[in-house]
Amino acid sequence: KQEVTQIPAALSVPEGENLVLNCSFTDSAIYNLQWFRQDPGKGLTSLLLIQSSQREQTSGRLNASLDKSSGRSTLYIAASQPGDSATYLCAVKPDRETSYDKVIFGPGTSLSVIP
Amino acid sequence: DGGITQSPKYLFRKEGQNVTLSCEQNLNHDAMYWYRQDPGQGLRLIYYSQIVNDFQKGDIAEGYSVSREKKESFPLTVTSAQKNPTAFYLCASRGRLGGGELFFGEGSRLTVL
Numbered sequence A: 001k002q003e004v005t006q007i008p009a010a011l012s013v014p015e016g017e018n019l020v021l022n023c024s025f026t027d028s029a030i031y032n033l034q035w036f037r038q039d040p041g042k043g044l045t046s047l048l049l050i051q052s053s054q055r056e057q058t059s060g061r062l063n064a065s066l067d068k069s070s071g072r073s074t075l076y077i078a079a080s081q082p083g084d085s086a087t088y089l090c091a092v093k094p095d096r097e098t099s100y101d102k103v104i105f106g107p108g109t110s111l112s113v114i115p
Numbered sequence B: 001d002g003g004i005t006q007s008p009k010y011l012f013r014k015e016g017q018n019v020t021l022s023c024e025q026n027l028n029h030d031a032m033y034w035y036r037q038d039p040g041q042g043l044r045l046i047y048y049s050q051i052v053n054d055f056q057k058g059d060i061a062e063g064y065s066v067s068r069e070k071k072e073s074f075p076l077t078v079t080s081a082q083k084n085p086t087a088f089y090l091c092a093s094r095g096r097l098g099g100g101e102l103f104f105g106e107g108s109r110l111t112v113l
Helices: none
Strands: A004-007 A008-016 A017-023 A031-038 A044-051 A056-059 A062-067 A072-077 A086-094 A110-114 B004-007 B011-012 B017-027 B031-038 B043-053 B056-057 B064-066 B076-077 B087-094 B102-104 B106-112
Touching: A004 A086, A008 A017, A017 A031, A017 A086, A017 A110, A031 A062, A031 A072, A044 A062, A044 A072, A044 B102, A072 A086, B004 B087, B011 B017, B011 B087, B017 B031, B017 B087, B017 B106, B043 B064, B076 B087
Parallel strands: A008 A110, B011 B106
Antiparallel strands: A004 A017, A017 A072, A031 A044, A031 A086, A056 A062, A062 A072, A086 A110, B004 B017, B017 B076, B031 B043, B031 B087, B043 B056, B064 B076, B087 B102, B087 B106
């Protein structure tokens, strides 16, 4: 059974710092991995999508990496800003042909960037 | 702009009442999903639909019902049988193209009084 964990659960950093958020999954047979951002009381905003054949994806100050063999993905945020404060979730789509199209979500990391 | 629209954003319900949450997408996506989010529990799948007129139960379907009569619409009814309906409900969709990227609406918060 696929399980997704995110460590740490919460993180507080000063503005300008580079930071890394971690996502671990137990089954390496994945189709893709997606990183989301969620602001309080809002829906999830897609940040980056990494296919199983890819090692990393970049968008602006964000870089996500994927290491399927070790069951890990990291989200790197460069030069953090107070506007980056939010909860970050990763989600894994299994690479299996089943009738159950289930995406497994991690519990999220709550990030606070202090001005 | 293309996206997913959920309504209402906030909804209050008395015990014993059914309520329907709306989800409309103009992304031309085939698959649509309903998730429930509770503090400390993450997202849990309620129902999903991969094509019009077909839908499947997720992990916590009891007390909920859905329909998929149109590609653009996937309404969720929270019935009186749902024992603890107060939660944040999120609708999502995915297309066949774009590598399977999942997109979400802004959510609906249901409170049972």
